[in-house]
Amino acid sequence: MDSLKINQTTVTWLNGGVSHVDGGTLFGPVPKVLWSRRYPCNEKNLVEMPTEPILIQHNQKNYLIDAGIGKGRFSEKDKRNKGISEESTIPEDLKTIGLSEQDIDVVLMTHLHDDHAAGLTKIENERLVSAYPNAKIIIEQSEWIAMKEPSKRNKGTYPKENWIAIEPQVHVFEGYFTTHDGIELFKTSGHSEGHSVVKLTLGEEVLIHLADLFITHAHINPLWVSAFDDYPLRSIEEKERWISEGLEKEWTFLFYHDAYYRAVQFDKATKEIKQSIKRSKKADVPLRYES
Numbered sequence: 001m002d003s004l005k006i007n008q009t010t011v012t013w014l015n016g017g018v019s020h021v022d023g024g025t026l027f028g029p030v031p032k033v034l035w036s037r038r039y040p041c042n043e044k045n046l047v048e049m050p051t052e053p054i055l056i057q058h059n060q061k062n063y064l065i066d067a068g069i070g071k072g073r074f075s076e077k078d079k080r081n082k083g084i085s086e087e088s089t090i091p092e093d094l095k096t097i098g099l100s101e102q103d104i105d106v107v108l109m110t111h112l113h114d115d116h117a118a119g120l121t122k123i124e125n126e127r128l129v130s131a132y133p134n135a136k137i138i139i140e141q142s143e144w145i146a147m148k149e150p151s152k153r154n155k156g157t158y159p160k161e162n163w164i165a166i167e168p169q170v171h172v173f174e175g176y177f178t179t180h181d182g183i184e185l186f187k188t189s190g191h192s193e194g195h196s197v198v199k200l201t202l203g204e205e206v207l208i209h210l211a212d213l214f215i216t217h218a219h220i221n222p223l224w225v226s227a228f229d230d231y232p233l234r235s236i237e238e239k240e241r242w243i244s245e246g247l248e249k250e251w252t253f254l255f256y257h258d259a260y261y262r263a264v265q266f267d268k269a270t271k272e273i274k275q276s277i278k279r280s281k282k283a284d285v286p287l288r289y290e291s
Contacts, residue, residue, distance in 0.1 A: 001014065002279060004207075004277055006205050009059075010058075011055070013053075014064075015068070016050075016053045017051050017068050017070070017084065017087045017119070018049070020284075021049050022046060023041040023046065025226060028229070028232070030223075049083075050257060052256055053066045053119070053256070058182070058183065061181075062104050063105065064107045064108070065108050066108075067131065069114070069115055070118045072087070073087075073161075082115075110212070111192040111211065111212065112192070115157075116211075117162045118162055121161065128164070130165050130166050133169075135169060137170050138171050138172075138177055139170055140172065141173060141174045141194065143196070144194070145194075146158065148160075153230070154192075183199070188213060189231055190213055190229055190238050191212040192212075192230055193230065197211055198211070198254075205252070207252050210239070212229075213225075214242075214243065215255075216255065216257060217260070220271055225239070248268055259279065260279055260283055261273075262279055263277040264276045
């Protein structure tokens with residue numbers, strides 16, 4: 001597992017499963033001749049898309065950002081349609097660092113699409129139960145409503161099986177949430193109704209996780225938004241705001257879906273990678289930038 005340690009805080013990426021999506025969907029209106037220079041695809045035009053929750057061990061608490069696709073949550077047909085090639089091994093990952101699912105204190109949900117939320121539940125004795133039974137699950141209010149009352153467009157990615165078992169643990173917030181120990185959530189909308197980003201301030205260091213607004217390091221151009229976004233113009237506005245501030249203040253950007261990088265600090269003038277933590281697990285297709 002890959003990790004980042006700042007003072008007494010440790011950030012660790014867990015394996016929440018791997019899927020493969022159509023490159024054109026991931027990059028929306030951007031022509032393949034442009035995006036493929038920055039992010040490769042395989043011969044079927046599929047892009048590897050990990051779903052890797054971020055464990056933050058901070059102030060004697062265990063926070064988890066999102067929950068991956070889980071294990072045993074999808075039928076073989078669903079796996080084929082969603083391009084799922086690997087299921088979650090989060091319990092095993094936690095065990096290697098002396099933790100279990102019962103030790104997670106808070107789950108911070110950036111949004112509730114099933115590649116982020118299916119792992120909130122698991123199958124136990126042939127029934128769905130909470131995967132993190134002792135955790136508070138923090139969700140933006142409009143996202144929680146969207147999940148419980150999905151539109152025709154979102155019905156497939158907000159199945160009731162993802163929320164029924166966890167409802168008693170859910171704590172909703174409206175617009176902004178803070179843990180009062182340096183972790184903040186800000187609603188952005190854009191990708192989904194209540195999509196939120198996570199900011200962790202550690203003294204002079206700031207880690208920012210823009211979730212599916214900034215899906216991979218190649219999406220640094222604010223105009224590069226995915227076809228998954230419900231409100232693409234809002235995504236562009238929020239990307240411009242957050243990425244500009246992050247570049248200017250030299251924040252470190254964290255990624256959940258990137259097959260090549262865990263964390264990146266960009267040069268504010270060139271927007272090229274200045275410092276990074278690379279994903280130790282090799283991707284299906286090597287990363288090769290064109291000059």
